[in-house]
Amino acid sequence: MxxxxxxxxxxxxxxxxxxxxxxxxxxxxxxxxxxxxxxxxxxxxLYAEFGPVSDEFLPYPAQVIGQFFANFALTSFWAAIGATLWAWLLGLVISSVAGLVVGVLIGSSRFLRRATFTVLEFLRPIPSVALIPIAALAFGPQLEAELLIIVYGCFFVVLIQTLYGVADVDKIAYETTLTMRMTWLQRARHLVFPTLLPYFMTGVRLSATIALILGISAELIIGTDGLGQSVAQAQLNGAPVAMYALIVTAGALGIVINLAARAAERKVLFWHESIRAEVPA
Amino acid sequence: MTILKNLGYWLGLPIVLIVVWYLATLGDVSIFVPRPLPLWEKFVSVWLGDNILSDVVPSLGRLLLALAISTVLGVALGVVIGSFRAARWFSEPMLEFLRAIPSTIMIPVLLLVIGLNDTMRTTVIVLGCLWPVLLNTITGVRSLDEVLSNTAKVYGVRGWNRVWHLVLPGASPAIMAGVRQSLAVGLILMVVSEMFASANGIGTLITNFQNRVAVPEMWSGVLLLGVVGVLLSAIFALVQKGVLKWYDGLKAAADDN
Incomplete structure (x- = not known):
């Protein structure tokens, strides 16, 4: 009608x-x-033209954008991006798996949860960049050094989210699975896993951003291959245009990683209310 | 009895771990592995002496100043952007991009533009801490309770009064969540900015130890940063409890129903 x-x-x-x-x-x-x-x-x-900073240090946007696209033709540019992404991916996978396993282990026992509280609360806020000098001495400018920084930072993020997830299991649902005499495996598959997954994915999404920041910081200071090292080098060579172009690249990379993490979350959690609610009825 | 039991839970594992750690490092170990006793001695001799005033205090001062600036700036911008649709549309793409730039990579740029000084180090921290506060404030302002918002409109509450009595309190849980995120970010940036270039600070001292291959001293710096992190989040928890008293009460009341 x-x-x-x-x-x-x-x-x-x-x-x-x-x-x-x-x-x-x-x-x-x-x-x-x-x-x-x-x-x-x-x-x-306007700021570059009339501001107090000399042209030498603050190039015009057109120059930077030109350099940004000119970079696409350089092998070394893609090698740097590849190195950054490789460390990022490895670090993210290691810390996600470790965080998930340890989180489920600790989370499923009330005793362990209470006993590990102090240790976790102390280890967690240590900024992983504090380990940069130690990693630099122990490994030198190698992938391992960068991985150590990334994994230490991201592991706790995934771990804490996983702990929240395990704790969120609905009590009535849990008792129902007991009444239905579900086996441990069935309970893990049909009750704990679906409850846990959104929390875990949140942890992974947050870690994706953190891993990029930590990786680039490690490259910047330790000098492992990657975008951060290229920026440090451009600064030392007195090439501000190249430096700004690389920073724009890092921003673009950040956006891509953000979008990819959100897309992955949406794909994995297509059944969850928080995602379903976004689709207009 | 419960107190004893809680104490056991609190201190049990740390004590066990420290004892295991002590026993495991009694023999010959790699120089990179810290040992509990030398670590503690270095911690006391390095950080609890003159260096408190010359390095720890300046570091924390910059961090707190930067946190204050980014909170004020983030809340002010967030209220404006969150309140007006046009402002949101105008700023969203640019904000999305600027936020995606890993903040540590800005250090070489700020080094060039501002120079090697405290302003630059504080700016680095502000640039990183601004985003969590700003984005959370925008979300908080946008998700104000509709009934309250309409009631305020009916009563003709507008302008500054509206911001002060409705928008800010309504968004405060989200704002506090943003500030808590920026604490962790700020600590990271404080250390990195000092490692890259500084005259004093915790990060600088740790880097100096690195150049002298003074491993136990470096570990004592890591320990210090852990203590600072724990203290910061404890202080923040207290502040949050005070600021969000009404909100916690509201939630508790809602849970009772």
């Missing part, structure tokens, strides 16, 4: 206004978003 047509003047005005609002909501984000980016670039240009 069709909705009755608006009859009074006020109703017509209301409908027209709503349509206008719709159109604005459609184009607004695009137009204003582009305007925001342009405003940023113009501010940068």
């Amino acid at each position: 069709l909705a009755p047509l608006p009859v009074t003047g006020t109703q017509v005005i209301r409908v027209v206004k709503a349509m206008r609002r719709d159109r604005r909501a459609q184009w607004g984000p695009v137009v204003l978003g582009v305007a925001g980016v342009v405003a940023f670039l113009v501010t940068w240009q």
Whole structure:
């Protein structure tokens, strides 16, 4: 059945206004978003031109963007990205698996949960970058040094999320599985795993960002191959344009990793309420 | 009895671990493996002497200053961006990009643009800590209780009053969550910025030890940063308890129903 047509003047005005609002909501984000980016670039240009910082240290946006695209033709550029991503991936996988295993182990026992509380609360806030000098001495500018930093930082994030997840198992559901005489494996598969998964994925998503930051920091300071090291080198060579272009690259990489992590989360948790609710009915 | 039991849970594993650690490192071990007794001695001699004033205090001072700046800045920007749809559309793509830049990579740039000084080190921390506060504030402002928001509108509460009495308190749980995230980020950036370039600070001292291959001293720095991290989160928990008293009460009341 069709909705009755608006009859009074006020109703017509209301409908027209709503349509206008719709159109604005459609184009607004695009137009204003582009305007925001342009405003940023113009501010940068003006600041580089008239600001107190010399041209030598703050190049114009056009130069940086040009260099950013020119980099795509360089093998060394792709090698640096490859090195950063490889360390990132290895570190993320190691810390996710370790965090999950240890988290499930500790989380399934009340005794272990209480006994490990102090140790975890002390080890967790140690910023893993504090280990950079030790890693640098012990391993030198090697992948292992970078991995140590990444894994220490991300392990606790995944671990804590996993602990939350295990603790979140519904008590009534748990007792139901007991009544149904489910085996340990069935309970793990049908009760604990689905409860745990969203928390674990949150941990992995957070870790994906943290791993990139830690990896690049390690490269910057220890000098393991990767984007961070290229930036440090560009700074030493007095090549600010190259440096800024690499930083833009790091930002782009950050966005890609962010999007990929969110997409992975959505894919794995397609059945979960938090994801289903996003789909318009 | 319960107190004893709790104490056992609190201290049991740490004591066991330290004893095991002590016994395991009695023989010859790699120089990179720390030993409990030398570590403790170094911790006392390195960090509890003159270095407290010359390095620990400046480091923490920069960290706290940067946290304060990024909280104020993040909340102010977040309230504006969260309140106006146009501001959100305008800033979103640029914010998404700037936030994605790993903040430590900005250190070489700030070194060039600002120079080698405390302003640069504080700016590095602000650049990293701003995002959690800003994004959480935006979310908090956008998810204000609708009934409260409409009630305020009906009563003609607007402008500064609205911000002060409705928006800020309503968003405060989200804001506090953002500040807690930025604590961890800030500690990381504090250390890295000092390792890269500094005249004083915890990170600088640790790097100096690295150059002298003074491994136990380096480990004592790691221990110190752990203590600082624990203390910071404990202090923050207290502050949060005070600021969000009404919210915790509200939640407890809702749970009772």
